[in-house]
Amino acid sequence: xxxxxxxxxxxxxxxxxxxxxxxxxxxxxxxxxxxEQIPVPTLHPFHPQQPKRIExxxxxxxxxxxxxxxxxxxxxxxxxxxxxxxxxxxxxxxDLYGQAWRTSGTEKMSGDAxxxxxxxxxxxxxxxxxxxxxxLSWDSLKGDADQVYTLAMDLLFHPKFxxxxxxxxxxxxxxxxxxxxxxxxxIASREARKLVYGDASPYARQPELATVAAVTVNDLxxxxxxxxxxxxxxxxxxxxxxxxxxxxxRGTFEGLPTAKPLPPRHDTFNGPKPGLYFINKQDVNQSxxxxxxxxxxxxxxxxxxxxxxxxxxxxxxxxxxFQTVRTKLGLAYAVGGGYGYSYDHxxxxxxxxxxxxxxxxxxxxxxxxxxxxxxxxPFTEExxxxxxxxxxxxxxxxxxxxxxxxxxxxxLEFYGYPADYxxxxxxxxEKVTIPDLERVAKKYIHPDKLAILVVGxxxxxxxxxxxxxxxxxxxxxxxIPMPAPAAAMETKQ
Numbered sequence: 001x002x003x004x005x006x007x008x009x010x011x012x013x014x015x016x017x018x019x020x021x022x023x024x025x026x027x028x029x030x031x032x033x034x035x036e037q038i039p040v041p042t043l044h045p046f047h048p049q050q051p052k053r054i055e056x057x058x059x060x061x062x063x064x065x066x067x068x069x070x071x072x073x074x075x076x077x078x079x080x081x082x083x084x085x086x087x088x089x090x091x092x093x094x095d096l097y098g099q100a101w102r103t104s105g106t107e108k109m110s111g112d113a114x115x116x117x118x119x120x121x122x123x124x125x126x127x128x129x130x131x132x133x134x135x136l137s138w139d140s141l142k143g144d145a146d147q148v149y150t151l152a153m154d155l156l157f158h159p160k161f162x163x164x165x166x167x168x169x170x171x172x173x174x175x176x177x178x179x180x181x182x183x184x185x186x187i188a189s190r191e192a193r194k195l196v197y198g199d200a201s202p203y204a205r206q207p208e209l210a211t212v213a214a215v216t217v218n219d220l221x222x223x224x225x226x227x228x229x230x231x232x233x234x235x236x237x238x239x240x241x242x243x244x245x246x247x248x249x250r251g252t253f254e255g256l257p258t259a260k261p262l263p264p265r266h267d268t269f270n271g272p273k274p275g276l277y278f279i280n281k282q283d284v285n286q287s288x289x290x291x292x293x294x295x296x297x298x299x300x301x302x303x304x305x306x307x308x309x310x311x312x313x314x315x316x317x318x319x320x321x322f323q324t325v326r327t328k329l330g331l332a333y334a335v336g337g338g339y340g341y342s343y344d345h346x347x348x349x350x351x352x353x354x355x356x357x358x359x360x361x362x363x364x365x366x367x368x369x370x371x372x373x374x375x376x377x378p379f380t381e382e383x384x385x386x387x388x389x390x391x392x393x394x395x396x397x398x399x400x401x402x403x404x405x406x407x408x409x410x411x412l413e414f415y416g417y418p419a420d421y422x423x424x425x426x427x428x429x430e431k432v433t434i435p436d437l438e439r440v441a442k443k444y445i446h447p448d449k450l451a452i453l454v455v456g457x458x459x460x461x462x463x464x465x466x467x468x469x470x471x472x473x474x475x476x477x478x479x480i481p482m483p484a485p486a487a488a489m490e491t492k493q
Contacts, residue, residue, distance in 0.1 A: 047423070048399050048405040048422065049065070049402050049405060050405070050409065050419070051063040051064055051065035051235070051237070051402075051405070051406045051409055052064040052065070052242060052246075053409075053413075053419070054246060054249075056250070056253060056254050057254070058253075058254070058256055058257060058258045058259055059231050059258060059259035060231065060232045060233075060234065060253050060254075060256065060259055061231070061232075061233045061234070061413060062234050062235075062236075062246065062249050062250075062253070063233070063234070063235040063236070063406060063409060063410060063413070064236055064237075064242045064245055064246060065235070065236070065237040065238075065402050065403065065405070065406040066237075066238075066239075066240065066241075066242055066402075067237055067238055067239065067401075067402045067403065068239050069239075070238075070239065071141055071142040071143070071239050072139060072140070072141060072142065072238045072239060073139065073140060073141075073142055073145040073148075073149075073236065073237075073238035073239060073240055074137070074138070074139040074236070074237050074238050074403065075137065075138050075139070075149065075152065075234070075235065075236040075237075076135055076136065076137040076138075076234070076235050076236075076410075077135065077136045077137075077156060077232055077233070077234050078133055078135050078232065078233040078234075078235070078410060078414055079133055079134045079135065079136075079227050079228060079230060079232055080132070080133055080227065080230040080231060080261075080262050080414075081132070081133065081134065081223075081226070081227040081230060081262060082094055082129060082130045082131045082132040082133045082134060083095070083129065083130070083131050083202070084131050084132055084202035084203065084265075085202075085262070086202075088200075088205070088211075089211060089214060090211055090214050090215050090219060091205060091206065091207040091208065091211040091212075092173055092207030092208075092211055092212040092215065093215050093219055093220070093223060094129035094130075094134065094223070095129055095169075095173055095207065096166060096169045096170060096173060096212065096215050096220065097127075097129055097134065097220050097223055097224070098127050098128045098129035098134060099127075099165075099168075099169035099172070099173075100161055100162070100165045100166045100168075100169045100220060101127040101134075101136075101155070101159055101161070101220070101224070102125065102126060102127040102155070103162075103165040103168070103169070104159060104160055104161045104162040104165045104166075105155070105159075105160060105162070106154045106155050106158045106159060106160055107154075107158045107160050108154060108158070109151070109154070110160075110162075111162070111165060114151065114155075117151075118148070118151075121140060121141070121144045121147070121148065122140075122141065123138070123139060123140035123141070123144055123148045124137075124138060124139050124140075125137070125138045125148065125151060125152050125155060126138070127155070131202075131203065132344070133414065134227060136152060136155065136156050138151075138152040142238070142239045142240070145238075145240065149248070153252055156228065157228075159224060161217045161220045161221055161224075162217075163217055166215070166216075166217055166220065170212055170213065170215070173207065173212050174209055174212055174213075177206075177207060177208065177209055177212070177480060178209075178480065180206075180480070181281075181478055181480065184281050184284050184286075184287075184288045184455045184456070185288050185354075187279060187281070187288075187455050187478060188279075188288040188289075188290045188352070188453060188455040189290070189352075190204075190206065191277075191279065191290075191453055191455075191476055191478065192290035192292040192348070192350065192451070192453050193292075193348065195272040195273075195277060195292055195451045195453060196271060196272050196292050196293065196294055196348045196451070197269065197348075198270070201267070202267065203267075203345065208480070208481050209480070209481070209482065209483050210481065210483045210484075213483060229256075229257065229259065229260050230259055230260055230261070230262060231259035231260075231261055232253070232259065233410055233413055233414055234249060234253065235406055235407075235409075235410045236249070237402060237403045237406050238403075265344075265345075267345060269294055269345070269346045270294075271293055271294035271449060272292060272293060272294070272449075272450070272451035273451065274448060274449055274450060274451055275451060275452070275470065275471070275474060276451075276452050276454070276465060276468060276470040276471065276472075276473045276474065277451060277452065277453045277454070277473060277474050277475075277476050278453075278454050278455075278456075278458070278465060278473035278474070278475055278476065279453070279454070279455040279456075279475070279476045279478055280456075280457070280458045280475070281455055281456060281457060282457055282458070282459070283457075284357075284456065284457050285356070285357055285457060285460060286333070286354060286355060286356055286357055286456065286457075287353075287354070287355055287356075287357055287359075287360040287363075287454055287455065287456030287457075287461065288352070288353075288354055288454075288455045288456065289352070289353040289354075289355065289360065289363060289364050289367065289452065289453070289454050289455075290350060290351070290352055290452070290453045290454075290455075291337075291349075291350070291351040291352075291353075291364075291367060291368065291371065291450050291451075291452050291453075292348055292349060292350050292351075292450060292451050292452075292453065293348070293349035293446070293449055293450040293451070294346050294348065294349065294449075295339055295340035295341055295342070295346050295347035295348050295349050296339070296340075296341045296346055296347065296444070297341055297342060297343070297344065297345065297346055297347075298341045298342060298343050298347075298415075298417075299343075299417065300341060302440050302443070302444070303341050303425075304425060304428035304429045304431075304432055305432050305436040305437060305439070305440040306338075306339050306341065306440050306444065307391055307429060308384065308387045308388055308391065308429065308432045308436075308437060309338070309339065309374065309437050309440055309441060310337075310338025310339055311338075311386075311387035311390050311391060312379065312383045312384075312387050312437070313337070313338050313351075313370065313371070313374060314335065314336035314337040314338050314351060315336065315338065315387065315390060316336075316390060318386055319336065320370050320373065321335045321336060321337070321351065321367060321370050322335055322336065324366060324369075324370055325353065325363060325366045325367055325370065329362070329363075329366055331353075331355055331359045331362055331363040331366055332353050332354060332355045332359075332363055333354045333355065334352070334353075334354045335351075335352065335353045335354070335363075335367065336351070336352060337349075337350045337351035337352050338350070338351070339444055339445070343411070343414075343415040343417070344415050344416075349444075349450070351367055351371060353367050357456055357457050357460035357461050357462075358460065358461070358462055360454060360456055360461045360465070361461070361463050361464075361465065361467045361468055364452060364454070364468060365468065368447065368452075371445065371447055371450075372445075372447045374441040374445045375441050375442050375445050378434075378438075379434050379437045379438065379441075380434075381434070384432070384433070384434055384437065388429060388430065388432060391429050392426065392429060392430065395422075395426060399422065408422060452468075452470070453476070454473070
């Protein structure tokens with residue numbers, strides 16, 4: 001929590017004094033509510049500027065989005081395969097790969113030399129890894145676009161993975177592992193995900209010091225050779241001529257072998273074992289509470305109704321969770337959440353409550369009551385209208401540039417969704433009714449199938465967690481395993 005400075009306290013005292021002096025006029029304004037008389041215009045039809053899509057004979061897909069507002073060109077290559085495809089004995093490989101790929105450079109130019117050149121051009125080339133993909137991206141001024149593109153393609157096709165850069169990446173990754181239990185919020189999110197998916201799930205497992213140490217330069221090379229042969233998606237946006245850019249991209253990618261798709265996944269998702277779980281963190285004076293369960297996939301036709309239900313439950317200042325747990329009861333610093341959905345696997349249902357140690361039990365009970373209330377407390381027309389407005393208005397900010405629309409279009413392509421998904425999703429939200437909300441709440445909200453995880457200071461949680469009447473809290477071990485040699489050395493000392 002941030003402690004106010006002396007100046008902040010002074011300003012706060014002044015604000016309180018002024019507020020007490022203007023209470024009558026404020027109350028009068030509140031009673032008349034003149035802002036409710038301001039007409040709200042109807043939203044314009046949602047028809048985002050779609051990029052040009054080109055599929056090559058080898059299966060590689062190109063997207064071109066011209067935008068001449070500024071003299072910049074941005075590009076990216078998305079490559080299927082991410083950390084969920086790692087060997088369990090070498091977890092962390094993709095993170096290391098994402099770092100060392102860029103910092104090592106190419107056969108023609110070291111990563112350090114590339115840094116100097118790009119800095120002189122105010123340009124960037126970056127590499128990264130994610131759970132289901134890796135990526136190469138670049139950006140530059142229009143005048144430097146050809147040179148930066150050539151550098152990026154050299155890095156894509158002729159990387160030179162360097163032992164010293166891998167060692168540096170390992171040091172950084174190991175530092176993150178050693179410090180992963182510093183923040184209670186990070187702990188809570190990580191361990192709640194494990195409760196939902198299982199410790200060994202590709203969507204919850206985590207790198208350890210031993211698995212990071214096991215990664216070699218040859219592993220990075222093998223990963224690169226295997227994944228770059230997949231179904232690449234190349235996206236370019238900015239100030240360029242589409243015909244010329246298409247010709248350039250065809251010259252680079254059209255001659256590559258036929259893309260090899262990744263084998264289909266057969267992951268199992270059973271959801272958490274219901275119950276109460278606890279992690280004792282003695283250096284904090286607050287609790288992070290996570291109420292977690294299994295969600296669904298984004299292609300589920302019930303997602304539009306679930307999105308509206310989520311907004312009503314925990315989507316903002318007017319949500320039920322915020323209005324009850326924080327505003328009315330004063331039990332939380334922050335509260336929110338909802339029923340999650342991911343693109344190609346079930347997301348998680350997650351409600352998060354941050355509260356003082358002494359409020360842990362009351363805040364948990366209040367949040368549980370709001371979750372259960374989705375199936376017992378009637379939805380109102382006011383809630384329906386507000387939440388639909390929230391979601392529909394958010395499109396103005398989520399897709400207000402051609403570059404954002406391109407990024408979403410690439411995402412839909414990557415996961416196999418139809419090109420008009422955004423338009424149909426928006427239309428479906430507009431059609432959600434109260435009976436729809438009641439139906440999805442009864443279908444998906446099952447309080448008896450949820451796990452409750454508390455990360456907090458056991459000594460300061462009063463009353464204790466047994467007051468939740470859920471039986472003895474199951475302790476969660478977050479000990480960081482030490483590699484065998486280091487553990488042996490510590491024993492000798």
